[in-house]
Amino acid sequence: xxxxxxxxxxxxxxxxxxxxxxxxxxxxxxxxxxxxxxxxxxxxxxxxxxxxxxxxxxxxxxxxxxxxxxxxxxxxxxxxxxxxxxxxxxxxxxxxxxxxxxxxxxxxxxxxxxxxxxxxxxxxxxxxxxxxxxxxxxxxxxxxxxxxxxxxxxxxxxxxxxxxxxxxxxxxxxxxxxxxxxxxxxxxxxxxxxxxxxxxxxxxxxxxxxxxxxxxxxxxxxxxxxxxxxxxxxxxxxxxxxxxxxxxxxxxxxxxxxxxxxxxxxxxxxxxxxxxxxxxxxxxxxxxxxxxxxxxxxxxxxxxxxxxxxxxxxxxxxxxxxxxxxxxxxxxxxxxxxxxxxxxxxxxxxxxxxxxxxxxxxxxxxx
Numbered sequence: 001x002x003x004x005x006x007x008x009x010x011x012x013x014x015x016x017x018x019x020x021x022x023x024x025x026x027x028x029x030x031x032x033x034x035x036x037x038x039x040x041x042x043x044x045x046x047x048x049x050x051x052x053x054x055x056x057x058x059x060x061x062x063x064x065x066x067x068x069x070x071x072x073x074x075x076x077x078x079x080x081x082x083x084x085x086x087x088x089x090x091x092x093x094x095x096x097x098x099x100x101x102x103x104x105x106x107x108x109x110x111x112x113x114x115x116x117x118x119x120x121x122x123x124x125x126x127x128x129x130x131x132x133x134x135x136x137x138x139x140x141x142x143x144x145x146x147x148x149x150x151x152x153x154x155x156x157x158x159x160x161x162x163x164x165x166x167x168x169x170x171x172x173x174x175x176x177x178x179x180x181x182x183x184x185x186x187x188x189x190x191x192x193x194x195x196x197x198x199x200x201x202x203x204x205x206x207x208x209x210x211x212x213x214x215x216x217x218x219x220x221x222x223x224x225x226x227x228x229x230x231x232x233x234x235x236x237x238x239x240x241x242x243x244x245x246x247x248x249x250x251x252x253x254x255x256x257x258x259x260x261x262x263x264x265x266x267x268x269x270x271x272x273x274x275x276x277x278x279x280x281x282x283x284x285x286x287x288x289x290x291x292x293x294x295x296x297x298x299x300x301x302x303x304x305x306x307x308x309x310x311x312x313x314x315x316x317x318x319x320x321x322x323x324x325x326x327x328x329x330x331x332x333x334x335x336x337x338x339x340x341x342x343x344x345x346x347x348x349x350x351x352x353x354x355x356x357x358x359x360x361x362x363x364x365x366x367x
Contacts, residue, residue, distance in 0.1 A: 040326060041362035045070060045089050045098045048356040052101075053077045054084065055358050058350040059117040060338035063124060063148045067092050070350045071104060071126060071149075072358055073113045079355075082133030084111040086126070088149060095348060095360050104152060105143055115166040116180070120214065122146050127167040128155055135194040138164050138185075160209055160218040163191050164200075167209075169283065169337070171235050173243075178211040179264050181233040181245060184223070204231035206247055208264045224258055224267045234284040235264065236292055238316040245270075246294075250279040253300035275320075276300035281335045283349065287342055292317055293365070295336040295349055298325075308333040308351060312366050322366035329353075340365075 048055045056079050058072035068091040076083030085106035090099040105112045105128060116127040126143040140162055141155035161167065164186040171179040183204045185195040195201040203226035209218040225231070229250030237243050243264050247256040257273035260266055275294070282296035291314050298309035307328035311320040327333060331354045338349025338361075345365045353359055 040364060041095060041360070042327065043095060043098070043360045044357065045350065045360050046072075046074075046101055046358040048074055048358075050077065051075070051083065053356055054079050054081070055352045055356055057113055057115065057335060058337060058352055058358055059114065060348055060350040060360065061117050061119050061124070062339060064119060064122050065148045067148065068095060068348075069124075069149055070098075070358060070360065071114055071117050072350070072352070074101070075106070075111075079113065080111055080131065080134050082109065082111050084113055086112050086114050086128065086143075089358070090149075091360075095362055098360070102149075104149070105155065116168055116170065118170040124149050125215075127158065129166065130155075131194075135196055137192050138195070140165050140167070160220065161186075164195060166230075166232065168232060169234050171237075171286075173237055173263070175263070176212075177263065178215055179235050179243075180209040180211075180218070181235050182207055182209060183231045183233060187226075202226070202228045204229065206231055206233050206245065206258070206270070207267065208235060208245070208260075210264055221260075221264055222266050224270055227256065227270065229279065230281075232281045234282065236284045236286045239290050240316070244317065246273060246275070246282065246284060248277060248279060248281060251302050252279075253277070253302060255282070278302050278304045280305045281337075283336050283338070285340045285347065287340065290314070290316075293340065293347060294320070295338075295347065295363075297333065298323070305332045305334045306330070308336065308361075310347065310363050310366075324363075324366070326361060326363050336361075 052074045054076050056073045060070045069088045071088045074087050075085040086104040087101045110130050112130050124145040128141040128143050131138040140158040142158050143155045144153045165184040168181040185200045187200050205223040205225035207221040207223040211218050233247045235245045243260040245258040249256045255273040255275045255277045256270035258267045258270045278299045279302050280297045285293040294311040297305045307325045310324050312322035313320045334352050336349045336351045340347045346362050348362050350360050
């Protein structure tokens with residue numbers, strides 16, 4: 001058994017020992033590396049149990065007080081379900097131990113899920129989607145906390161994209177503008193039915209929202225597509241000033257790529273990227289050096305969200321010189337999202353295992 005599989009088995013209690021979940025503790029590992037054996041961290045955070053069996057759409061963030069939180073969707077046996085709601089777990093020791101689940105937003109008769117969380121100053125801002133249980137009457141809101149997620153204001157509609165949209169990871173450009181990538185299914189005359197029933201799920205469009213005033217007002221780019229399925233996207237800038245958008249493409253076995261040469265206002269038609277992907281969400285990061293990181297399922301087989309890998313490029317994604325499998329334990333390793341600590345030299349993120357366990361990973365960056 002490989003070190004990564006042994007570590008994952010210990011952390012999740014999977015396989016024959018799944019019922020005896022490990023306590024939340026840091027577990028040293030020695031995954032394979034081309035250069036040396038870095039010390040990664042892998043901690044079990046939360047296990048879904050009926051009636052809150054589902055775990056999905058997690059986002060690890062540093063709160064204004066310096067503590068960490070993973071916000072995620074739980075509730076019901078899967079998603080989408082009317083029982084889905086938003087919760088969080090906290091860590092005061094940089095991911096070594098985690099608190100019990102706290103409810104963030106829950107409705108009696110509607111689902112609530114999240115697609116992005118960003119922290120700015122004293123605010124924690126969550127982009128929320130709510131629907132009738134199968135994405136019918138899908139509306140978009142913003143939820144804000146000013147006390148490190150202890151209490152939350154009433155959700156307010158997100159006016160730039162008020163319905164049938166997912167807001168993706170905030171990117172702050174070197175010139176100061178903010179970019180929110182999005183995917184939208186608001187393409188039919190009647191928005192009330194579910195996109196899963198009226199066919200618009202097969203025609204997603206992508207673009208960016210752009211802010212010059214740190215999120216107070218937003219303008220919208222052109223929209224590109226259509227792309228079938230859940231076309232999650234991320235953006236990043238290159239050294240020459242261009243911006244690149246990567247887009248999930250269900251059933252294709254690879255990501256799509258679009259470019260902008262006017263600071264995110266206009267995006268080119270998406271084309272095939274030389275990056276394998278099984279139809280799953282991924283996460284892009286750009287370091288202060290210009291290095292670009294990609295945390296993703298490096299697998300071209302549709303539907304097989306395994307392994308979880310860390311890639312790094314030092315030439316604006318022309319090549320990926322550093323590729324490392326973080327874990328390949330059998331099962332679906334899904335939807336990584338987190339942040340980079342350049343001073344420490346780690347990328348920290350959370351992912352869900354088989355839609356019922358929440359896992360924290362701290363991965364050493366390549367030299």
